[in-house]
Amino acid sequence: MDQRYIDELTGIVGAENISTEILELEVYSRDPTVVKGRAEVIIWPRTPEDVSEILRLANKIKKPVYPRGAGSSLCGGPVPVKPGIVLCMERMNRILEIDIENLQFLAEAGVSIREINDTLKPHSLFIPPDPASEVSCTIGGCVANNAGGIHAVKYGTFRDWVLGLEIVLPTGEIITTGTRTRKSVSGYDLTGLITGSEGTLAVITKVRAKLTPLPESRMVMTAFFSNPEDAGKASFKIMVGNLNPSAIELLDKTTMDTISQYLRMKFPPAGAMLIIEFDGPINEVPDRLGKAGSICKDEGAIEVKVSESEEESLKLWTARKTAFQSLAILGKASILIEDITVPISKVPEMLRRIQEISKKNNTLIPTFGHVGDGNLHPHVLYDEENSDEYTRAMNATDEIFKTAIELGGTISGEHGVGVLKRKFFPLEHRAEEIMLMKRIKSLLDPNNILNPDKIFPLEAEA
């Protein structure tokens, strides 16, 4: 990038908030995935006005800008795939307001979910969506990605909690969307439009979101089945059984095995397990847990076990959160993490079909995920160096996406499309719908400078 513009950017944020150091460019050109980009400048705005000035300049010189929160995206979302500016929100990290009377808070985009919840704890309040990355991922990134988590089955995703935003358009205007009220039908839902737009329509600088009291109690139970399909059936029955679980997570046999090796944990021999959680009033939770246990047994559970202590429950959640990393034990260099979601009644079928796809393509596909709301994470494992294995893995991935769509599902329940899933986007959305989305994008971002080449397939991929 022309030194002239770097000087101009330095003028906006000050020398301590900008870098072109090679090491920093390398680090900020990545997220956890295989997608790698080419950052030219890293810049850390401190105020919405900084963001506005940066975007105005970028828009003038038509330079791509890539908003970045904690960079925990699982789809290449914040990666600067074209040479450009990485806009790091990590220094806009203050909680500005906790309004206990109206059960809401206002925070800058770079605050982590954990920090928000730690601050709320003394007031016995919390914001429930809890991506497994909540210790570090930012509220801005979570809104931009409409993140979910294990408790989404009861509490929904960030979309269900955001009241309003402060955003900066790619052309530099600073806009406040939404209201402080719990409902509103005043004009188009701009907050809703930006939520889940993966940093392609506007930069989020502040988030106002609802809060709710912490539940009085939580209880956790595990149920072991001979195969994932039975576990899926039990999950569906619990979901429609008017029991309102706060989490139902599935781990298949391969995942159970890798976790037990990785964490030296012991599970009973089984083909799949569910971790089921209920929260709420202390006098209701055990009853609901009991009913869910009976459903599991009716659906063929080999063993059902209620966690006896908070420590035991915590261990189970740690195991669940370590699931992805434990797959490293299988020794495959590459992993495609899928995030398909199907209508809840189709979960058993989807689980069965994943097993078939795995067998047919002779590819390992350990699967776990938020089975309660139909959101599954099949992980397609392969070795990139082995071209045959690579082809089989790609075929399996293709088939998984197609099956999910065939069953009325979506290609992404919570991780977003980003780079990794963009070529599958047309499987789910018809040309007219994509065209409308692109028209909205060009209306807000006429020069296509904000997070370009994300979500929509490139011409070569379409």
Add this chain to the structure above:
Amino acid sequence: MNFRPTFSKEINYELNKCFRCSFCRSQCPIYQSKLNETWNARGRMLMVQLLRNGTITLDDNVLHRIYTCALCKSCEEICPGLVKVTDIIRETRRQLAEAKLGPLPEHMQMSENISKTGNVLSKQRPPELQEAIDNLPQRSHTIIFMGCVAQYVYPKQLITLFKIMREVGLEFTVLRDETCCGNFLNELGLREEFLKALAENAERLRRLRVEKIITLCPMCYNTFKHDLPELAPELKVAVQHSTQFLEEVLRNQILKPTRPLKMKLTYKDPCHLGRYAKIYDEPRNILELIGAETVEPERSREFSRCCGGTIRIPYSDLRNSLSNRFFEDVLKMKVDGVVTACPSCFHNLYSTAPYDIRGVFDIVEIVGYATGIIDRLEELTGLLE
């Protein structure tokens, strides 16, 4: 500069396990001070991978990322990949030292101090401590390993521990010619120098036929507990940290509190006692046994904040920002003082405490005061009278 580390299978496995999840952002004190990923464990792990692969070359920017790691292990407690971040950093430093590209000149000065004077501070033993040592027996199967910081800067901590030992009737002595345990040489990658320092002390232990070591300093504790058996497996020496010993005698009422502590305290877990040695309960039990009112910090035990002591030289500004962050939490707790169980943390906290922090204490002295063995807590005058 041309530097491409080559790692063993084990270290490569650890390094490749980092899948850049970002969780360590929530813990790494250096990241939280800089708010820049290259100073986080994640950035450091990628940096070492890039160095290994020859994608980046060694320059001052890289060196600073390598030597500002406080080796506090905070990242390892949250890491879902269970990546041994500190082992990777230590090994990278070792290879830098081997290639004569590290550590930094300020570090080399400390290392020279040890080879010339036997202690990292290059100081003389204070006379009051020397006198106390002169009164100890020539031989005993139990020794107190004094450590550099307590010996040369805070002798009162040692003298108090001597008095407590005597009070409970335990026979002990010290290595009169004790030299630095070498732990920090190892942390800086000066592996050979470290092994030499350790071997010297091992020889002294052998000569005195020592069966038990009690240390004040958690770093000395880890060295004797974990590194000594590797170097000299034939030496069967039990190693105890002073908090383990104090808890034992208080719990068994061999030592009894006689003076009520009219103050509210918070205990600071030293990284090397907590995350390294997993000694979390003993210091807390001690405070309870002597009847102190305590408050747990927001971040304690596995997640306690590093005070930055290990990077004080030469990164004193960064150290200041770490200790300030720690004291911010302390101020919110409205306590009369902070207690710690590591002479290095004590030194670091004592020398950076802001004006409104009323006291910084060493746990041995607190015990000494509460049991009537010493009469004054110098670090907190006025409050107790």
